[in-house]
Amino acid sequence: MIVSKLYWKLLKKNGFVFIFYLGIFLMITILTAQSLRNNNTQYEDVKVKVALYDEDQTTFTDNIKDYLKDYVVFKDIDRNRVDDAFFYREVEVVVIIPEGFTTNFFNSDVANINIKVLPESTKAFTFEQVINKYLNLVRVYQDNDLINEDYHTEIKEILAKEVMITLPESNLENYILVHFYYNYVAYIAFALITTLMGTIMATFKSLDIKRRNNIGSISNRKMNLVLLVCNTLLGLGVLGILIVLSIILYKDLIFNLNTFYLIINSLIYTVTIIALTYFIIALFDSRQIIGAIANVLSLGSAFITGVFIPQEFLNKGILYFAQIFPSFWFIKANDYLADLTHFDLAILKPAFQAFLVQIIMAIVFIGLSLIISKRKQLAEN
Amino acid sequence: MRIYFTRLKCLIRDKGNLFWAIIFPLCLGTFFYLGFGRLTMDSFIDTIDTYVASDYYSDLLVSQMQEVKINTDKPLFNVNVDKTKAELEQLLQDKKIKGYIYVENNEITYRVNGSGVDQTVTKGFLDQYLQISELIVKVSTTNPEKINDVINDLAKQRSYVKEILSGSNPKANRLNVYFFALIAMACLYGSFWGIGLVRDIEADNSPLAARVNITPTHKFKLIVTYFLAALTLHFSGNMMLVLYLKYLLQIEFSNNLLLIILTSFVGTIGGITFGAFMSILVKGTPEKKEGIVNIICLFLSFLSGLMFLDVKYFIDRNIPFFSYVNPASLLTDSLYSLYYYNSLSRYFLRLSILAVLSLIFISGTYFKMRGNRYDSV
Structure with missing residues (x-):
């Protein structure tokens, strides 16, 4: 209880970071929505x-x-x-x-x-x-x-005489807005989770605080467990807020199977980002360095994995390199899922493969963080 | 001189500030370049892949489509007539093609999976094909004696438009504004050095400042020396960024390198003085000041188009006053004016406003700091 209380106290102190990112995210989403809004159920000439x-x-x-x-x-x-x-x-x-x-x-x-x-x-x-x-x-x-x-x-x-134009009936109206929103979640979730978690966890990494905690009545194991639960709750909380926002903004478009799978993808992605943040925290001790790495990674990966610029426009060499980032697989799955009109296991296979890659990445990050933390702990002792 | 070099050494050792002010913009510039450095947001006319159903087609329509040219050697349509309507429908449903054409009972139908430029251009041609047929039918019923002349005249299509160049470069790429906004952000991140300047001079900010305060050196001399050291370091960082973007990444800027350097120089002064001024205004620990200034700098950069280009234009159009007092917007706009406009008046206006703002910031800082005495710190 003491550990979780401290965690939320530290989080509250960094509340402005959360509000700032969320504010910018909302402004960009709303502005972009204006330019993306078009009606796909009816053909219109590009004027x-x-x-x-x-x-x-x-x-x-x-x-x-x-x-x-x-x-x-x-x-x-x-x-x-x-x-x-x-x-x-x-x-x-x-x-x-x-x-x-x-x-x-x-x-x-x-x-x-x-x-x-x-x-x-x-x-x-x-x-x-x-x-x-x-x-x-x-x-x-x-x-x-x-x-x-x-x-x-x-x-x-x-x-005024024009040829007859017809469209397939299955075209989803304006779903591109939801698609864009969930692609952008990759950046915001990454930036928010790494920045907030990084700042809070760096506080616990100071050698003096670690030594103080070592002599406390709460065992290291229990403390790490509580922190893991708090971090997971933080990550899921961030995602939860983003999902609620998407429902408020696009309530007419959002209730379909495409969104269901986009949310599953976001959930897997969030877990992967939490694992990646653990890895960064395990590697570095300084709050400044963790903040810097979080910023560079979240922004950098957003540019080269298709968050800000669609993957189809990116250079093949850059995309090949981008595969090392979870957001590449997240966007790949999103792009595929947003266009689907039929859902069965065979059709969903490419999306499931992208889910799997993200899960494997999460396991690798967690494994590496455990190894690094153990080694560092031994060295400190 | 000794104070200047000692200060410069101290600043170089401040790894956190070095990262935000110099390394971070370089990283961001690289990511911008990898993301859209060679892209443009405009689409250019190119041959369009067009599909006509092999079981529902018209010879005349296909031959007319094959004859249309973008220019002397480039056809407008690459017409494919090797798939049946059913096959094309499947491709359309799978979003493998944007549309296909079929002719049934002399009526042309264009089936598409959405609106788009390719579809509009194709439809424009199909409409014209129908409209010419309509005119021929009309003339042959009302003035049959003129039908041959009309057909001959219709064949002589001519262009009534002439492209003009005036005042600005029509080929300018909008995406370059992101790089201009990045340089503006880098200049503004000079604020961290400005905060450091106040932190290390105002006795209630740090033990070091308290020590410095009891030296006989005049405060004005200290401010100027610290400022010059920060200017040297940050301007060098900014020049690295400009040269890296312009020559290594080959981002299109104005060809006038001297004025770009001048912009960067004035911007650096603006950034450092802005940070010092904010540091005087905001009460609290240097960490708190850095946090607040970081958020303000990011927000000002956001308004100048760093994260979303349209935001800058939206602000310029709807709240123009804000563009004139936002240092990031002034810098972005200066570089944009240099790049896009042939005349330099707009550029100098923006840069002058920034210079005046910097003067206000530095005067405000000095007047607030001078003569401060501490009974106890």
Whole structure:
């Protein structure tokens, strides 16, 4: 009881670390959710975000804008700010219809709309496809004397004809949000557990405190057992809070078998991280070094194992190296599980293999920590 | 001079601060590079693998698809017509392909497993194919005499857009802002040296400071010497980081190395003075001060885009005032302005504000520290 009381007292002292990480995690999750939110049950064209500045101001340029509004997303951006907006892709195409464009279009062969785009990007291609389609039809109408009062409406009607699009019924709506959340758990759980556990356990590692504890009535064995229970409770508590948060944030999306398996994966991962933290604590005595290693490992592994950047975009060599981190197998299992629509043993096999690797890693970390601790204890005695 | 070198030696022996201020940014830079150093968040147009069901297809559609080009030698579609509709459906369900096309009773259907750029480009082409057929039918019923001219005109598709370059570099990679924010964070981590400066001068902070206080050396001289020692060490660390990122990892910065160095120098001063100022404001043990300053530095770096790029833009757009008083944002923005904009006015504005902030921090620290006398410590 005394040991566990002390443990929770130390934890309370480090409460701000917990709140800080959780706060940042929530902000990033909510902000990312805005950019990831899309509807997978219904097809939608990827619309290019456009800031348009019309310096010509004619009926023809009004018609162009009227046509474009169905195919692009217009953004009303102050012209002084448009370069920043373009860099951060609040707009993907900056369009300037120059003065005299209408006259040039109808009376000469050279008429151009100025655009600022990332050259050869898909967004540039898509926008050019959309605008050229309309302007080429106007040209065909004009060259063949087909222009009449309603030509704009006629062309719009022709361009409104679209192929039929169908989607498989099983597509999960917006599940990418839950998927992203649980991938990010890899970083937050790692950072929180190693930082908190590292700080608390380093307190018990001071030689003076160890010697004081040795002469106390509580045996070392009992004390280590209580600390192990407290550490496990801490790890599971962190995970529990993250799971509750996910239910609050995504209550409409979360209740399915995919989430059930994602939670099992998170549980195994948490145990592995606890074991890894024990290993780090066994290796190093200084609180500063433990904190530094915890920070570098949690952030570093998040970058190279697919937490921050999807595994599919990472270099093969880096991914090969990343396999030594539990988060690689955690993300691999998450990515696989989030896409599943049918669940049976054969289909789940790759996920179970990733679970197994994490469990083996946990056993190895625990084994190594025991060996190192025993050796250090013998040396101290 | 002797005090300066002794202080420098002391600082080099402070392994904890050395790690956070110099080693940690280098590690983080390496991880950034391994993660997304060669990536870009934009997608570029490339040949799209397209599947048409071999048992439900149209010769004309397939030949038209094969003719479309991205440029003179690159086709837009790599059309595969070797699988049946049933086989393609299975591949779609297994998420092995993004979509496939089949033509049934002269009606084209595009079956996809979600929205995406490839699907939008493919659909754009299929729509155009349908729309041209629609126009031809329309003209052949209303103006049949013009149908040949219209078909000829339709074949002469031309582009009405011209790409322009103005004021900024359109090819700039957004992800580089993470590296700029990292340099800003490294500069801000100079705060730890600032805390050390106050800790070792203010008598109620440490026994060493109490000893230093009874020496005849003037406090101003001590502050300046300690500050210069911290500046030397931290600026060297920051230069290592800049050179490591720019030349070893080949991260794209502005080509103006001199101005990058200037930014790093002003940033280092900003970081150290910020730490000293915070140390004066926050009461408590040096460990408590370090903990609080660490959290503040991380939070300011977070707001400048270190952990999530969009946060910086969100703050710039919605709370611009905050971007002007956050040293990390000012530094990130200075490097961003150098990299993205052709003009230097924005860069100098940000750097000047940071210089003024540093002046406020150091003056605040000095005025709070000068003349402090202790009856008992």
